[in-house]
Amino acid sequence: MKTILPILTVVAAIVVLWYGAAVWLNSKWVYDQAARAGTEVTTAQLISETMAQERPVLPAPHQVLAGLWDGVAGQKITSKRSLVYHGWVTLSATMAGFVLGTAAGLILAIGIVHSRAMDMSVMPWAIASQTIPILAIAPMVIVVLASLGIKGLVPKAIIAAYLSFFPILVGMVKGLRAPDGMQLDLLRTYNTPRAAVLWKLRLPSSMPYLFASLKVGVAAALVGTIVAELPAGATAGLGARLLSGSYYGQTVQIWAALFAAALLAAALVAVVGAIEAVTLKRMGMAR
Amino acid sequence: MSWQGWAALAFWIATSALNVTIANRWGGHRWARIFVPVLFGITLLVLWQGMVIGLGVSPVILPPPSMIAARFAESTGLLWGDFAQTILKGALAGYVIGCGAAVLVAIVVDRSPFLQRGLLPVGNFVAALPIVGIAPILVMWFGFDWQSKAAVVVVMVFFPVLVNMVAGLAATDALQRDLMQTYSATYRQSLLKMRLPAAMPFLFNGLKIATTLALIGAIVAEFFGSPTRGMGFRISTAVGQLDMPLVWSEIAVAALAGSGFFGMMVLIEKVVTFWHPSQRAK
Numbered sequence: 001m002k003t004i005l006p007i008l009t010v011v012a013a014i015v016v017l018w019y020g021a022a023v024w025l026n027s028k029w030v031y032d033q034a035a036r037a038g039t040e041v042t043t044a045q046l047i048s049e050t051m052a053q054e055r056p057v058l059p060a061p062h063q064v065l066a067g068l069w070d071g072v073a074g075q076k077i078t079s080k081r082s083l084v085y086h087g088w089v090t091l092s093a094t095m096a097g098f099v100l101g102t103a104a105g106l107i108l109a110i111g112i113v114h115s116r117a118m119d120m121s122v123m124p125w126a127i128a129s130q131t132i133p134i135l136a137i138a139p140m141v142i143v144v145l146a147s148l149g150i151k152g153l154v155p156k157a158i159i160a161a162y163l164s165f166f167p168i169l170v171g172m173v174k175g176l177r178a179p180d181g182m183q184l185d186l187l188r189t190y191n192t193p194r195a196a197v198l199w200k201l202r203l204p205s206s207m208p209y210l211f212a213s214l215k216v217g218v219a220a221a222l223v224g225t226i227v228a229e230l231p232a233g234a235t236a237g238l239g240a241r242l243l244s245g246s247y248y249g250q251t252v253q254i255w256a257a258l259f260a261a262a263l264l265a266a267a268l269v270a271v272v273g274a275i276e277a278v279t280l281k282r283m284g285m286a287r
Numbered sequence: 288m289s290w291q292g293w294a295a296l297a298f299w300i301a302t303s304a305l306n307v308t309i310a311n312r313w314g315g316h317r318w319a320r321i322f323v324p325v326l327f328g329i330t331l332l333v334l335w336q337g338m339v340i341g342l343g344v345s346p347v348i349l350p351p352p353s354m355i356a357a358r359f360a361e362s363t364g365l366l367w368g369d370f371a372q373t374i375l376k377g378a379l380a381g382y383v384i385g386c387g388a389a390v391l392v393a394i395v396v397d398r399s400p401f402l403q404r405g406l407l408p409v410g411n412f413v414a415a416l417p418i419v420g421i422a423p424i425l426v427m428w429f430g431f432d433w434q435s436k437a438a439v440v441v442v443m444v445f446f447p448v449l450v451n452m453v454a455g456l457a458a459t460d461a462l463q464r465d466l467m468q469t470y471s472a473t474y475r476q477s478l479l480k481m482r483l484p485a486a487m488p489f490l491f492n493g494l495k496i497a498t499t500l501a502l503i504g505a506i507v508a509e510f511f512g513s514p515t516r517g518m519g520f521r522i523s524t525a526v527g528q529l530d531m532p533l534v535w536s537e538i539a540v541a542a543l544a545g546s547g548f549f550g551m552m553v554l555i556e557k558v559v560t561f562w563h564p565s566q567r568a569k
Contacts, residue, residue: 003405003408005405006401006402006403006404006405006406007404007405007408007409008405009401009405010402010405010406010409011409014409057428115307115310116310116311116314117303117306117307117309117310117311117323119310120306120310120314120319120320120323120324121306121310121323121324121326121327122327123324124324125324125327125328125331128546130499132499132538132541132542132545132546135419135503135506135507137522137534137538139510139522139523139526140522140526140531140534140538143526143527143529144347144348144349144531147347147348148348219416219417223417223419226417226419226420227419227507230510230511238420239420242420242423243423243511245423246423246424246426246427246511246512249427251424251427254420254423254424255424257420258420258421258424261416261417261420262416262417265416265417266412266416
């Protein structure tokens with residue numbers, strides 16, 4: 001209750017600002033139409049007309065919601081106009097990339113924690129690789145893989161994997177090093193093999209770090225997939241929906257796709273959060 | 288596989304062995320900390336070159352580094368024009384405006400705990416969204432030139448910096464605030480002399496994250512329409528012409544710009560937050 005009220009206030013303020021901006025940005029078109037017809041517009045008319053244009057500069061929130069609702073519930077799921085269909089295409093590539101990226105990040109992190117040479121040589125490059133705007137190579141990856149005959153889900157998943165792997169790597173290197181010297185020393189006095197140390201001490205104690213980075217990683221994977229859908233004439237997916245909307249000036253379609261992407265991101269993070277809550281509770285680590 | 292491939296493999300094995308020895312024996316030394324990653328980077332390049340030539344991979348799929356370097360050297364003029372258009376105009380302008388606005392909003396929001404409790408979760412939520420998606424809308428509003436790219440960058444960097452700055456302004460503890468109170472410091476004095484400096488490590492954390500976001504925003508926005516220059520434009524058209532060495536040259540420019548930008552922020556951070564434990568000499 002203490003946080004819900006302020007959040008609602010902020011959201012309400014954003015909606016009000018949005019309506020104001022919609023009236024302001026769309027008014028030019030209404031005035032132009034009126035001038036062409038030789039009539040005057042009253043304020044009430046102006047407001048109602050800016051709310052209901054077919055291709056507004058900025059669609060009003062209720063138009064976006066209507067577009068979203070129409071895309072989700074108003075179409076058959078198999079239809080090319082259905083946001084559920086496009087969302088599913090994006091979601092499947094995101095999940096494939098997320099799994100791939102998580103696995104790569106985990107394996108590299110385990111290697112880095114166990115080998116000093118790997119830590120010293122790989123870690124600086126992993127960090128440097130993140131200062132590179134990697135999304136720039138998305139079109140190239142897609143075209144190159146297409147020329148090798150690989151199309152559809154895999155190229156998108158690779159880009160999503162590249163984006164999601166880094167947060168997992170950094171988080172897990174920290175997490176696998178989380179057990180303190182006393183715990184490691186105890187296992188050493190037991191003469192525990194390294195695999196057992198990893199399995200029984202390092203992995204369990206890294207769980208909070210793992211989930212924190214999974215949340216970042218899944219959001220990054222979604223961004224990667226959407227950008228991967230932009231170039232090279234993809235026909236399905238939320239990114240393709242954004243692109244076709246921008247080609248044909250269908251602003252409501254762009255905003256609806258954008259909101260669908262936002263909802264998808266929120267849902268993915270929420271699912272990871274729910275798994276986190278259950279897992280940490282079962283392991284007795286819940287805070 | 289021809290001899291170049293085998294030579295590259297042999298080089299890889301030799302340098303890995305050398306790196307393992309150095310890391311285990313002199314891992315704590317300063318020169319080893321620089322030498323090991325540099326050698327690893329060189330190994331990757333040699334392996335790339337040797338494998339591409341050794342396995343006879345078509346340059347349309349993956350050009351060898353030597354070919355990219357040659358293309359880079361012969362088209363520096365073109366690359367500089369794209370760099371100026373995308374990075375110097377689009378990304379940098381957007382970065383300055385977005386970060387400046389975020390800092391100002393954070394200072395305003397900081398005065399009201401109510402707004403803070405409301406804005407922080409919303410800001411965190413927005414920071415996780417695929418904001419690149421607004422690029423087509425902003426390109427529609429601001430036209431094809433660099434202004435629309437700057438606008439995308441503003442929106443992309445705003446929330447990460449805002450969230451970090453708000454957290455930073457809250458970073459002073461009660462003891463420090465009480466001290467300022469006993470000096471009967473005004474709001475402005477305590478803001479300027481205590482809370483802004485204390486917020487700097489957090490602010491720079493956000494600024495460093497924002498450098499990459501700024502480059503991504505500026506490049507991706509060009510996929511939605513741009514004048515006939517710019518890194519994103521060049522990448523998408525060169526991919527269409529299968530001119531992969533040029534694409535890789537642009538990527539090299541992006542990588543250099545990204546690392547340079549990031550490195551610059553690290554340097555400024557070192558100067559500004561010299562007092563912070565993570566910056567003090569060990």
